[in-house]
Amino acid sequence: xxxxxxxxxxxxxxxxxxxxxxxxxxxxxxxxxxxxxxxxxxxxxxxxxxxxxxxxxxxxxxxxxxxxxxxxxxxxxxxxxxxxxxxxxxxxxxxxxxxxxxxxxxxxxxxxxxxxxxxxxxxxxxxxxxxxxxxxxxxxxxxxxxxxxxxxxxxxxxxxxxxxxxxxxxxxxxxxxxxxxxxxxxxxxxxxxxxxxxxxxxxxxxxxxxxxxxxxxxxxxxxxxxxxxxxxxxxxxxxxxxxxxxxxxxxxxxxxxxxxxxxxxx
Amino acid sequence: xxxxxxxxxxxxxxxxxxxxxxxxxxxxxxxxxxxxxxxxxxxxxxxxxxxxxxxxxxxxxxxxxxxxxxxxxxxxxxxxxxxxxxxxxxxxxxxxxxxxxxxxxxxxxxxxxxxxxxxxxxxxxxxxxxxxxxxxxxxxxxxxxxxxxxxxxxxxxxxxxxxxxxxxxxxxxxxxxxxxxxxxxxxxxxxxxxxxxxxxxxxxxxxxxxxxxxxxxxxxxxxxxxxxxxxxxxxxxxxxxxxxxxxxxxxxxxxxxxxxxxxxxxxxxxxxxxxxxxxxxxxxxxxxxxxxxxxxxxxxxxxxxxxxxxxxxxxxxxxxxxxxxxxxxxxxx
Numbered sequence: 271x272x273x274x275x276x277x278x279x280x281x282x283x284x285x286x287x288x289x290x291x292x293x294x295x296x297x298x299x300x301x302x303x304x305x306x307x308x309x310x311x312x313x314x315x316x317x318x319x320x321x322x323x324x325x326x327x328x329x330x331x332x333x334x335x336x337x338x339x340x341x342x343x344x345x346x347x348x349x350x351x352x353x354x355x356x357x358x359x360x361x362x363x364x365x366x367x368x369x370x371x372x373x374x375x376x377x378x379x380x381x382x383x384x385x386x387x388x389x390x391x392x393x394x395x396x397x398x399x400x401x402x403x404x405x406x407x408x409x410x411x412x413x414x415x416x417x418x419x420x421x422x423x424x425x426x427x428x429x430x431x432x433x434x435x436x437x438x439x440x441x442x443x444x445x446x447x448x449x450x451x452x453x454x455x456x457x458x459x460x461x462x463x464x465x466x467x468x469x470x471x472x473x474x475x476x477x478x479x480x481x482x483x484x485x486x487x488x489x490x491x492x493x494x495x496x497x498x499x500x501x502x503x504x505x506x507x508x509x510x511x512x513x514x515x516x517x518x519x520x521x522x523x524x525x526x527x528x529x530x531x532x533x534x535x536x
Numbered sequence: 537x538x539x540x541x542x543x544x545x546x547x548x549x550x551x552x553x554x555x556x557x558x559x560x561x562x563x564x565x566x567x568x569x570x571x572x573x574x575x576x577x578x579x580x581x582x583x584x585x586x587x588x589x590x591x592x593x594x595x596x597x598x599x600x601x602x603x604x605x606x607x608x609x610x611x612x613x614x615x616x617x618x619x620x621x622x623x624x625x626x627x628x629x630x631x632x633x634x635x636x637x638x639x640x641x642x643x644x645x646x647x648x649x650x651x652x653x654x655x656x657x658x659x660x661x662x663x664x665x666x667x668x669x670x671x672x673x674x675x676x677x678x679x680x681x682x683x684x685x686x687x688x689x690x691x692x693x694x695x696x697x698x699x700x701x702x703x704x705x706x707x708x709x710x711x712x713x714x715x716x717x718x719x720x721x722x723x724x725x726x727x728x729x730x731x732x733x734x735x736x737x738x739x740x741x742x743x744x745x746x747x748x749x750x751x752x753x754x755x756x757x758x759x760x761x762x763x764x765x766x767x768x769x770x771x772x773x774x775x776x777x778x779x780x781x782x783x784x785x786x787x788x789x790x791x792x793x794x795x796x797x798x799x800x801x802x803x804x805x806x807x808x809x810x811x812x813x814x815x816x817x818x819x820x821x822x823x824x825x826x827x828x829x830x831x832x833x834x835x836x837x838x839x840x841x842x843x844x845x846x847x848x849x850x851x852x853x854x855x856x857x858x859x860x861x862x863x864x865x866x867x868x869x
Contacts, residue, residue, distance in 0.1 A: 283642055283645055284642065284643050284645075286642075287639055287642040287643055291628065291631070291639060294630065294631060294635070295628075295630045295631075298630050298671075299630070369625075369629070370622065370624050370625055370626035370627075371626060371627070371628050373592060373620075373622055373626050374622075374626045374627070374640070374687075375643070376592060377590060377591065377592055377615060377618075377620050378615060378640075378643040378644060379612050379613075379615035379616040379643075379644060379645075380643055381612070
């Protein structure tokens with residue numbers, strides 16, 4: 271693709287406009303924000319903390335010596351937040367479709383790529399804000415973050431993880447015709463992705479067959495990258511996590527944007 | 537080929553859904569500055585036509601040219617010179633009215649200064665000042681609809697599509713919106729293409745009306761010409777004692793009577809020189825022993841014209857309202 275084509279695809283004002291709309295909706299849906307923070311908070315407070323108390327001075331396989339279970343769990347819960355928020359942000363296109371707003375956007379003289387880029391960037395921003403809130407809560411509970419540079423590096427992993435799952439949500443949204451099947455799809459696909467991501471346990475200590483299943487889970491690399499950046503104890507080299515996520519996010523977001531651009535307004 | 541005076545031209549336009557032909561080879565030529573209406577019952581193909589004209593539905597066959605651009609090949613250019621108010625609500629209820637207008641204007645690449653000026657103008661035009669900072673979900677359906685119409689006018693479109701603009705509105709709100717649409721058309725010289733199944737809406741608003749039935753355009757002309765073409769007056773006779781059916785049979789035999797229809801004791805027919813013939817019809821009822829409780833004579837209405845062209849009565853909830861408010865006939869008891 272030539273440079274000319276790319277500039278024709280990226281239309282700054284509509285992209286910014288879509289972004290602003292997503293942010294406004296996010297900030298006005300207070301109840302939804304509280305709801306989306308609640309679940310990760312419960313995991314940290316009632317799984318992470320009690321397990322750390324239980325396993326004080328216990329050597330856990332796959333975890334660096336001296337690391338508490340809460341430290342180990344926190345990046346996994348951040349990953350979960352990104353998984354849920356990212357998928358939902360992509361999939362919420364079906365709500366726009368159901369409530370008719372999609373038509374207003376699709377009839378505007380703006381290319382579809384810019385529309386979905388702006389919308390997704392808005393969704394990603396809100397997801398990362400949620401993830402940062404979770405990190406703040408985790409720190410308040412006593413999670414030790416290794417360094418400021420690690421925190422900054424974790425944002426890179428957040429962006430890639432979020433882009434991957436926003437694309438994934440978009441793919442689902444373009445395949446579904448209504449919001450009806452959405453919740454069952456969420457439970458059917460999202461929960462296994464979460465449980466198999468190594469949020470609760472280290473990949474390396476698992477039997478071979480399970481390892482391979484976990485290798486196939488995109489969130490495994492997100493959680494591992496976040497863990498390495500935030501608290502240490504990553505299973506793979508961070509460069510591997512980064513490369514895999516970079517490729518995945520390009521494929522998923524690209525495919526999602528492509529399918530969206532071919533979506534019929536009705 | 538393209539006439540500079542035409543803003544919308546469609547040639548042999550069709551849309552097929554599976555085996556159902558929703559729009560059947562229609563031709564259109566809508567002029568600049570015109571208010572053009574598609575009139576027909578639900579399912580006549582009006583909305584499907586509008587969707588194809590406004591670039592969001594791909595035609596099965598045929599071509600469309602809008603403001604000199606081909607709709608299948610130059611979508612972006614076409615979208616730049618039209619605006620659409622869809623039949624179902626299509627507004628972000630999380631945002632305020634002003635934010636919805638602002639969102640729209642940005643999507644159409646208007647700069648900050650233009651946006652500010654234009655939002656103020658359309659709020660004035662549609663009498664929405666004072667309501668622009670309320671979240672849309674807290675506004676009534678009528679106000680939401682007015683914001684949607686206001687949004688349609690935001691970008692100075694050359695053609696504005698209004699799909700059933702007053703659907704579900706009460707009579708006052710509907711009349712108000714008609715006035716606004718007329719005023720906007722005159723002040724801004726925007727061509728308006730609307731669909732409606734309200735006879736009186738087409739009659740009051742449109743310079744020209746295309747009558748649609750089962751995917752076809754059966755007639756296109758000014759409301760006056762459409763009515764004149766009928767050339768007949770509409771007579772309704774209410775027969776007591778459930779004998780309407782028998783009387784209808786008698787009337788079918790009367791010379792010059794056409795389209796005799798009967799339902800629940802009300803017999804309707806079309807006849808030339810109705811005023812002179814009415815006495816004869818009443819006499820006829822006497823002769824056969826039918827008791828008439830009500831007799832009405834109407835000059836041809838657009839409703840009658842629709843019946844004349846399609847053989848169908850355009851039934852809708854506003855039919856009675858049309859009778860009481862726009863009746864030009866004379867009643868006699």
